[in-house]
C-alpha cells in the first residue's frame with residue numbers, strides 16, 4: 029500500500045515538472061498531422077524562439093477541425109493553414125473568396141490571417157508514371173473514359189466540400205472503386221499497384237520520390253491552397269510580427285525540399301532548420317535526438333500519463349466500489365455510469381474533452397482515468413460481494429466500527445479481486461495511453477503517430493514495442509505485488525478451494 | 526439478563542419470529558432448539574443487534590438495547606457461529622486478539638489471556654500462528670470460542686457451534702463447553718438442533734416452531750409435561766435418531 033502511494037507521489041512530481049502548454053508567457057504553436065504542417069510548426073517555433081519568445085510546438089494534433097477548435101479555445105495561438113481550407117472548410121464560403129472577405133469573417137471570431145508564405149500547396153490527383161503513360165492520361169478530363177481505375181483518397185478528401193464527390197461531378201467521373209485510405213498509406217498503396225489514383229498535395233515529397241505524375245486540373249477545379257499562419261488576435265504582438273516575417277519566403281521548391289528532408293530524416297526540427305540556412309541545418313544535425321533519447325523521453329511521458337491516471341483511478345475507484353457495494357441503488361448508478369463512459373470510443377472521448385481541458389497531458393490523463401475506473405470499481409464490488417455472509421456477520425458482531433470492518437476485514441479479503449482489477453486497468457491504460465499522441469500529450473503514441481503519418485515502420489515500432497514491453501513489465505510487476513499485498517492466509521485458502 | 530418484550534421480526538410479508546416475550550437468566554445457559562427455519566438464528570441476531578426487531582423491544586440488564594451504541598453492546602457479548610466464522614487472512618492468534626488490539630488492550634495482558642484461554646479450551650498454543658485453513662474443524666471451533674471469550678463478555682451467544690463436526694470431536698467439545706460454561710458462569714444462549722446436546726449443556730431449554738416459542742423449561746419438564754403434540758413428536762424424532 030505504502031509503495032503504491034510512493035509511486036503515485038513520484039508520478040505527481042514528474043507531472044508537475046513536465047512543461048505546461050498554457051503558461052502565461054508561452055506562445056503555443058500547433059500543427060496538423062502531416063509532414064509539411066509539422067515542418068512549418070517547427071519553423072514557427074524557431075522564429076519565435078529567436079525573437080526571444082518562449083514557444084512550444086504541439087506536433088500533429090489532428091485534422092482541420094481539431095486545430096481550429098484548439099485555436100479558438102486558446103490552447104494554441106498559431107497554426108499553419110491553407111487559404112482553400114479556410115474558405116471551404118472553416119468559413120464554408122461559396123465560390124472564390126478573396127482575402128479581405130476571409131479576413132473580416134475570421135476577425136469576428138478573434139482570429140487573424142498572417143501573410144502568405146509563398147507556395148501554393150493545392151490538391152492534385154496523381155498516378156504512377158508507367159500507368160499514366162500506358163493509358164494516355166495526362167489531365168483530369170482524360171479520367172472520364174476510365175471508370176475502372178482504382179481510387180484511394182484520404183477519408184478527409186472523401187468528405188470535403190472541394191473533395192472527391194464534387195470533383196467527380198465536375199469532371200463527369202463515374203469511378204466504381206473508390207476507397208478512403210490514410211495519406212501516407214495511400215502513397216504506399218499507389219507505389220505497390222494496389223490503387224491507381226489518389227489525391228496529393230502539390231508539395232508532397234513523395235511525388236518526386238515515387239516518380240508520380242500530377243494530372244493537369246484542366247477545368248481549374250481545385251481552389252488555391254496558399255499556406256499561411258492563422259493566429260489569435262490576442263496573441264502577443266511581438267509573436268505576430270515575428271511570424272509575419274515568414275511571408276513570401278518559402279516557394280514550392282523550397283517547401284518540397286524540406287518535406288523530402290523531413291521524410292528522409294524523420295526529424296522535423298532538423299528539416300525545419302534548413303529554412304535558417306546551411307549552417308543551421310548542420311548544427312541541428314548534431315543536436316538531433318538519438319533513438320535512446322527518444323525512448324527515454326517518451327517512456328517518462330508515458331509513465332506520467334499512466335501513473336497519474338491509474339493512481340487517480342485507484343483513489344476514486346475503490347471508494348466508488350465500496351459505495352456501490354453498500355447500496356444497491358447507488359451501485360446500479362455507479363456501475364451504469366462507469367460502464368457507459370467505457371463504451372465511448374477513445375478518440376471521441378478525447379475530442380469531447382477538448383473544449384474543457386484543451387489539448388495535451390490533462391486531457392489525456394482525464395480520458396485514461398475514466399477508462400481505468402470500470403475494472404477497479406467492478407472488481408472492488410465483486411471482491412466485497414464474494415465475502416461469505418457468515419464472515420461479514422462475524423466482523424460486525426465483534427463490535428468493529430464500519431470503517432474498521434472495512435479496513436481490517438473486508439478490504440483485505442477483497443484484495444485479490446481489487447488487485448486483479450487494478451492490473452487489468454494498468455494494462456489497458458498503457459495501451460490506450462498511446463492515443464495521447466493524437467492530442468500532443470507525448471508518450472509512446474507520439475512516435476506511433478509520426479510513424480503513421482510517414483508510413484515509416486521503424487518509427488511506429490519505436491513507440492509500439494516499448495508500449496508492449498511496458499504492458500508486459502506491468503503485468504509481471506503486479507504478479508509480484510500480489511505476493512506482497514494479498515495476505516498469506518487468504519492465498520492459502522484460495523489455493524485450497 | 527436478556528429480556529425480549531414482544532420482540533418480532535418480519536422479512537417483508539413473512540414473519541421469521543412472531544412477537545415473543547422471553548427472558549434469559551444471568552449466569553445460566555439457555556438452549557434454543559427447534560426445526561430448521563423456526564427462527565433460532567433470527568432471535569440470536571436480534572440479541573446481538575445484527576438485526577433490529579420489527580416491533581417490540583429487547584433489554585439487557587434492564588436497559589433497552591437501543592440506548593447502547595451497537596458497538597458497545599456487541600463488545601459485551603461473544604458470538605460464535607457454525608464453522609467458526611474465522612477470518613481466513615488472519616492467523617488464529619490474530620483472529621482471537623483482533624478486537625482486544627483494536628480497543629488498545631495492553632499486549633502483556635493480551636498474551637496472558639490467550640494462554641489462559643488455550644488451557645480452558647484445550648487448544649495447542651503452538652497452533653496459534655496458523656491460518657484457519659491450516660486448522661482442523663474442531664480446532665477452528667475452539668479458536669472461535671476463544672475469540673468470543675477474549676474480552677471476557679457477560680453474554681455468550683453460540684449459533685450451532687458444533688454443527689459441522691464429526692461425532693467424536695463433537696462430544697469432546699461438548700464436554701469442554703460445559704466445563705467452560707460452569708467455570709465462567711456467563712449468561713449463555715446456545716442454538717442447537719440436537720435435543721441431547723441441549724439437555725446436556727442447557728440449564729433451560731426453549732423449543733421453537735415456525736417463529737413461536739412452543740415450550741420452555743428443563744429437559745425433565747419437556748419429557749414429563751410436554752405442552753402439545755409437537756413437543757412429543759420432536760422428542761420422539763430425536764430419540765429415534767439416537768437409536769439409529
Ligand SMILES: Nc1ncnc2c1ncn2[C@@H]1O[C@H](COP(=O)(O)OP(=O)(O)OP(=O)(O)O)[C@@H](O)[C@H]1O
Nearest residue numbers: 536540541559560561562563564565566567568718
Ligand atoms: N435475510 C432474510 N430475508 C428473508 N428471510 C429470512 C432472512 N433471514 C432469515 N429468513 C427467514 O426467517 C426464517 C427463520 O430463519 P432462521 O435463520 O432464524 O432459522 P433457524 O431456526 O436458525 O434455522 P436453521 O436451524 O436452519 O439455522 C426462515 O424462514 C428464513 O428463511
Ligand SMILES: [Mg+2]
Nearest residue numbers: 565566567684
Ligand atoms: Mg440458524
